[in-house]
Amino acid sequence: MSNERYIMRDPTAELSSVTRPRLNPPINLSGATIGLLSISKERSDEFLNTVAARLAEQGHQVLRFKKPTHTKPAPETILQDIVAQCTVVVEGLAD
Amino acid sequence: MELTAIVKRDCETCQMVVSVLSELSEKCQLIVYSQDDPTFPEALGSVRDDTALEESYRQGIEAVPTLIRHDDGVEVGRAIGWNQAEWQELTALADLGASLPPSRPGCGSRTLDPGMPERLALRYGGLTLNAREIEVPPDVDPIEVAYDRGWSDGLPVVPPTDLRVAQMLSGTTRRPDEIIGVIPPNLIDCTVEKVAINAVMAGCRPEYFPVVLAAVEGALKPEFSMHGLLATLWFSGPVLIVNGPVTRRIGMNAAGNALGQGNRANSTIGRALQLVVRNVGGGIPGEIDRSVLGNPGKVGFCFSEDETDADWTGLNIARGAVPGSSTVTLFHGDGVHGINAGLATNPESLTNALAMGLFSVTHPKSCEWGNAILVLCPDHYAIYKNAGLGRRTEIESMLWEALKRPGRELIRGAQGTEEGIDPERVEEMINKFHVGGLLVVRAGGKGGGMSGVIGGWTAHRNPEQVQIVSQEIKL
Numbered sequence: 362m363s364n365e366r367y368i369m370r371d372p373t374a375e376l377s378s379v380t381r382p383r384l385n386p387p388i389n390l391s392g393a394t395i396g397l398l399s400i401s402k403e404r405s406d407e408f409l410n411t412v413a414a415r416l417a418e419q420g421h422q423v424l425r426f427k428k429p430t431h432t433k434p435a436p437e438t439i440l441q442d443i444v445a446q447c448t449v450v451v452e453g454l455a456d
Numbered sequence: 457m458e459l460t461a462i463v464k465r466d467c468e469t470c471q472m473v474v475s476v477l478s479e480l481s482e483k484c485q486l487i488v489y490s491q492d493d494p495t496f497p498e499a500l501g502s503v504r505d506d507t508a509l510e511e512s513y514r515q516g517i518e519a520v521p522t523l524i525r526h527d528d529g530v531e532v533g534r535a536i537g538w539n540q541a542e543w544q545e546l547t548a549l550a551d552l553g554a555s556l557p558p559s560r561p562g563c564g565s566r567t568l569d570p571g572m573p574e575r576l577a578l579r580y581g582g583l584t585l586n587a588r589e590i591e592v593p594p595d596v597d598p599i600e601v602a603y604d605r606g607w608s609d610g611l612p613v614v615p616p617t618d619l620r621v622a623q624m625l626s627g628t629t630r631r632p633d634e635i636i637g638v639i640p641p642n643l644i645d646c647t648v649e650k651v652a653i654n655a656v657m658a659g660c661r662p663e664y665f666p667v668v669l670a671a672v673e674g675a676l677k678p679e680f681s682m683h684g685l686l687a688t689l690w691f692s693g694p695v696l697i698v699n700g701p702v703t704r705r706i707g708m709n710a711a712g713n714a715l716g717q718g719n720r721a722n723s724t725i726g727r728a729l730q731l732v733v734r735n736v737g738g739g740i741p742g743e744i745d746r747s748v749l750g751n752p753g754k755v756g757f758c759f760s761e762d763e764t765d766a767d768w769t770g771l772n773i774a775r776g777a778v779p780g781s782s783t784v785t786l787f788h789g790d791g792v793h794g795i796n797a798g799l800a801t802n803p804e805s806l807t808n809a810l811a812m813g814l815f816s817v818t819h820p821k822s823c824e825w826g827n828a829i830l831v832l833c834p835d836h837y838a839i840y841k842n843a844g845l846g847r848r849t850e851i852e853s854m855l856w857e858a859l860k861r862p863g864r865e866l867i868r869g870a871q872g873t874e875e876g877i878d879p880e881r882v883e884e885m886i887n888k889f890h891v892g893g894l895l896v897v898r899a900g901g902k903g904g905g906m907s908g909v910i911g912g913w914t915a916h917r918n919p920e921q922v923q924i925v926s927q928e929i930k931l
Contacts, residue, residue, distance in 0.1 A: 369598060370616045371588035372607055372653040372735040374644040430921045432684030434641070 387448060390421055396447035398435070399427040400454055409453040426450075459486045459547065460524040462506070462517045465496040467563035469538050470521045474499050476543065476553040483549065491520065491566045512567045513576040519562040523547075537562035574622035583622055586633060587653055602657070607735055609727070609755055613657035624652040627665030636669065637676035639737035640683035641744040646672070646736045651728070654735055658728035658756070663706050664721055666929050667784060668728045671696050671758075674786045674927035675729060681922045684915055685788050686739040689746050692913040693754035695789035695829065696726050697897055699772035700782030702929050703760035710762040712901025715792050715831065715908060727756030751791035762834070762898040767846040771897050774848055775926045782929040787829055787895065788913035788922065797836065798905035803843045803854060806836060810907060811858035815888060817911040821866050821876040823886045827893035827912035827924065830855070833900035836907050852896055859888035890919045 387393060395416055399405040413423050424446055428435045443450050461477055463470040474497040480486045481500055490496050491512055494505035506512055515524065524534040525546050535542040539559040544552045567576060577583035590605070592598045598615035602608055614620065625632055625648070632649035639646045648669065655668045675682045675694055685692055698708060709719035717723060733739040741747065747754070763770050772783035795813030800806035810830060818826035832851070840846050845854070863884040868876040877886065888894075893916060900908075915922045 367592040367598060367615075368618060369590045369592060369601070370585055370618065370621050370649075370653050371590050372616060372650065372657060372731065373605075374639075374642060374650075374736050374738065375588050376642070376644075376738075430681075430684075430918065432681040432915050432918065432921050433678075434643075434683055 390419075390449070393448035394422045394424060394446060396424050396426055396443045396450035398439075398443065398450055398452045399425070400431040400452065401428050402431045402454065405431075405453045409451070412451060412453070457484060457548075458526045458529075459484050460515070460526070461486065461488045462491065462512055462515065462520055462522045462524075462565070463488060463496065464491040464520050464563070464566060465493040467520050469560045469562045471497075472556060472560060473521055473538050473553070476538075476556065479552065480547065480549075484547065509567050509572070509576055510580055512565055513580050513582070517565040517567055520565055521562055522565075571619065571623065574619060574626055578618055578622050583625070583632070585618060585621060585649060586647070587621075587649055606740075607657065607731075609730060609734060611755065613731075614659055616653045616656040620656045621649070621652050624656050624660065624662050624665055625649065627662030628669060630669065636673055639672075639676070639732060640739065641686060642738040644736050644738070646732065650736050651732055654731040655724075655728040658731050659720065659724040660728050661706070661720065664725050664728075666931050667698060667702060667706070667721075667725050667782075670784045670927045670929040671725065671729045671786065672732055674784055674925045675733070677925045677927075679921075679923040680786055680788075680925045681915065682733065684922065685913060686733060686737075687744050687746055688913060688915065689748050690914050691747060691749055691751045691790040691911075692788045693751065693757060694726065694729055695753065695787040695910055696729070696758040697771055697785045697787065697829070697895075698725070698758065698760040698782070698929075699763065699770045699777070699785070700929065701780065702782035702931065703763075708760035710760040710899045714759045714762075714899040714901075722759050723756065725756070726753075726758035730754065730756050753789065753791055757789065759899060762900070765837070765841070765846070765898070767841065768837075768898055769848045771895060772926055777926060777928065782931070783926050784929055785895070785924065785926045787827070787910070787924050788916065789829060789910040790912070792831070792908045792910055795907050795909060796905075797907070800836075800839065800905065803840050803845050806839050806905075807851075807854045807858045810836070811855060811888075813907075813909055814855075814859060814894070815861075817888070817909065818914055819875055821871065821873070823861075823866060823877055823888055824890050824893075825917045826914050827889055827895070827916040829895045829897055829910040829912075831900065831908035831910065832896055832898050833904065833907045834898075834902045835905045837898055839905075848896060852894070855894065855896070856887075859894070860885045861888070862886070890916065892924070893919070895924065 397409045416423050478499050489504045489506035489511050491506050519536050522536050525532050533546050535546050540553050592601050599612050602613045630648045634648045635645045706721045708721045777783045797809035800809050817828045863881040863886050866877045867879040867882050
């Protein structure tokens with residue numbers, strides 16, 4: 362047997378394997394501002410309009426957000442707006 | 457004046473010049489390095505051992521014998537092989553080697569043996585790899601380590617050792633640390649070296665590497681929307697069509713079974729792109745990749761166009777590339793389905809038959825929704841050509857007209873299904889594809905009237921956001 366070390370080169374992004382802990386969900390939605398993020402598929406609004414109506418019936422404050430296109434990640438500005446203004450967010454897919 | 461000679465025993469010209477070297481060693485300061493046998497030439501008292509080729513590598517030796525002259529430590533000239541006049545001029549010795557023939561070519565330097573340039577670059581610092589080292593434990597199969605680390609698409613990968621990565625990098629003049637783009641979904645800066653590692657794993661040869669780099673660059677153009685293509689529920693993945701001289705240089709298959717297995721370049725170039733997306737970008741099926749069913753082409757889908765007919769304008773030229781250039785075109789495509797049209801004998805009949813096959817893309821009642829590639833087989837092309845309609849524009853124009861249908865057949869509810877288009881379009885004639893959304897590509901073997909359809913991504917319905925792209929391959 363050869364004593365030579367067998368080395369491969371890492372094909373990945375070499376990201377840290379540390380997993381960020383999730384935030385604990387709120388105990389209840391009392392006083393929460395709820396963001397609804399549409400991903401801009403054809404029926405996203407249909408789905409989120411229904412969710413918004415249900416939440417409004419329960420007296421929650423709802424803010425609406427929309428990605429320009431479902432084919433690309435949400436722009437950073439939209440993510441920052443949601444973080445700044447909302448307690449929780451619902452991201453809406455519809456197919 | 458100091459002289460350095462690089463020789464090897466396994467070279468008749470080196471053996472022939474031993475008498476000259478002996479003369480030089482008596483008259484000048486001469487150092488002789490032997491690449492293969494430090495006892496050669498025996499006639500000289502002291503020969504330096506260069507079997508490890510360090511001196512030869514550092515001096516950039518391409519052939520032996522090479523005689524190099526330094527004045528005050530600075531190289532002022534070198535003679536390669538034996539040439540009496542050159543050696544005499546370099547050494548300022550008018551009668552040097554007068555008894556030898558006027559000239560004789562040397563032999564190749566061992567530094568240029570297959571695989572040796574990359575070995576020496578790694579050993580002597582000409583190439584430094586920056587990717588993290590992963591040590592394979594003794595008695596463990598490196599292919600299994602690659603599986604365990606999640607580097608594989610399900611098939612075995614070639615272990616990316618330093619030598620293999622260095623050889624892959626020899627396929628390009630681009631620097632290993634050059635960042636060629638940001639890979640979705642994790643938006644990671646990707647270096648040429650990382651692409652090379654994944655190209656090794658995919659099974660590519662170094663001469664394919666410029667095609668792989670161009671494919672990655674094309675996929676990263678914003679208008680291609682690689683993120684969405686990865687994340688989609690739909691079947692699609694990147695489909696690569698390669699045009700130009702590079703296809704013959706690297707032996708791609710545009711003939712029989714062009715869309716199938718059996719050709720290394722076809723099979724590995726598309727796989728390399730997908731491994732980059734997986735490993736560098738973090739695009740993993742079941743995670744960001746949400747495809748309901750996927751398709752076998754998502755392992756890698758790449759073929760070249762048949763450019764053997766002078767009447768036919770290649771796909772890349774039709775899309776604006778300079779004639780003579782090589783290009784990869786990226787399409788968001790599904791698997792292949794066939795159109796059996798063996799009875800058609802004239803262009804009109806054949807066009808209608810092909811159009812019927814194309815209507816099924818995404819759904820027979822959907823329109824201006826998903827694009828398509830029509831892979832036109834030789835027997836079908838011959839029907840057009842024999843009727844004097846063998847040019848791309850003529851065939852595309854006939855298909856465009858045949859791919860219109862009345863809205864009343866397509867609206868929701870028509871033909872007993874809720875699928876379909878907006879009922880307000882009931883009175884319109886509807887195009888199947890957006891302008892530019894049907895790519896006609898020639899490929900395949902003779903013997904059957906059967907062309908192929910590669911259906912497109914449903915996000916083609918947004919042509920301003922999702923576009924087919926072409927990227928020049930820089931050799």
